[in-house]
Amino acid sequence: MQAPRFPNDGHRVLLCVCGGIAAYKSAELVRRLRDVGADVQVVMTEAAQRFVGAQTFQALSHRPVRTSLWDAQAEAAMGHLELAAWAQYVVIAPATANMLAKLAHGLADDLVSTLCLATQAPLLVAPAMNHRMWLHPATQANVATLSARGVRMIGPNDGPLAEGESGPGRMAEPVQILAALEAWA
Numbered sequence: 001m002q003a004p005r006f007p008n009d010g011h012r013v014l015l016c017v018c019g020g021i022a023a024y025k026s027a028e029l030v031r032r033l034r035d036v037g038a039d040v041q042v043v044m045t046e047a048a049q050r051f052v053g054a055q056t057f058q059a060l061s062h063r064p065v066r067t068s069l070w071d072a073q074a075e076a077a078m079g080h081l082e083l084a085a086w087a088q089y090v091v092i093a094p095a096t097a098n099m100l101a102k103l104a105h106g107l108a109d110d111l112v113s114t115l116c117l118a119t120q121a122p123l124l125v126a127p128a129m130n131h132r133m134w135l136h137p138a139t140q141a142n143v144a145t146l147s148a149r150g151v152r153m154i155g156p157n158d159g160p161l162a163e164g165e166s167g168p169g170r171m172a173e174p175v176q177i178l179a180a181l182e183a184w185a
C-alpha cells in the first residue's frame with residue numbers, strides 16, 4: 001500500500017459540493033483525497049443533493065455529511081464555526097455560478113457560504129457550469145474578485161459539456177484538483 005503523502009503538516013479538507021452536474025465527479029475526489037491520507041469532511045448545498053446522494057459521500061469519506069446550518073444534532077457535535085476552524089484546506093468542487101456570486105459578495109445564507117466566510121483556511125475553487133454562464137461578465141467579475149482576494153481557481157476545462165454543447169465549463173478532473181492541492185499544501 002502506498003504511504004499517505006498528502007500534505008505533511010495538514011490534512012483536514014473541507015470539501016464543499018454545490019449543485020451542478022459535475023457533483024458526481026466529487027465522489028471520486030473524496031476517494032482520491034482519502035487515498036493520499038486526507039481527512040475529508042463533505043458539506044453539500046441543498047441543490048447538490050439533487051444530483052448526488054449524501055450517502056455516497058458519507059460512505060466514501062467515512063464521516064457524516066453536513067447539509068444544513070439548521071441541523072441541531074450536527075451543530076451540537078461540531079458547530080459550523082468549529083467546522084470552519086477545523087478545516088486546513090477548503091475545496092469547493094463543483095462551484096456553481098451561484099456560489100461564486102455568493103462568495104464574491106460575502107453572503108452567508110447557507111452552510112457552504114457561511115463556512116467559507118468563517119474559515120481562515122485557504123480556498124481552492126473548481127467552477128463548473130454551462131459555458132455561457134462561465135463567460136457571463138457577472139461570473140467573470142466574481143471570479144476576478146475572488147482571485148484578487150487570494151482564492152485559487154482550478155479550471156474550468158474546455159470541452160464537451162453535459163447539455164451537448166462545447167466550451168469552457170467542465171469541472172477540472174479530480175486528479176487535477178488533487179494535484180493543485182498537493183502542489184499548494
Ligand SMILES: Cc1cc2nc3c(=O)[nH]c(=O)nc-3n(C[C@H](O)[C@H](O)[C@H](O)COP(=O)(O)O)c2cc1C
Nearest residue numbers: 018019020021045047048096097098099128129130
Ligand atoms: C439539471 C441542472 C443542472 C445544473 N447544472 C449547473 C452547473 O453545472 N453549474 C451551475 O453553476 N449551475 C447549475 N445548475 C443551476 C444550479 O443548480 C442553481 O443555480 C442552484 O441554485 C445552485 O445552488 P448552490 O450554489 O447552492 O449549489 C443546474 C441546474 C439544473 C436544474
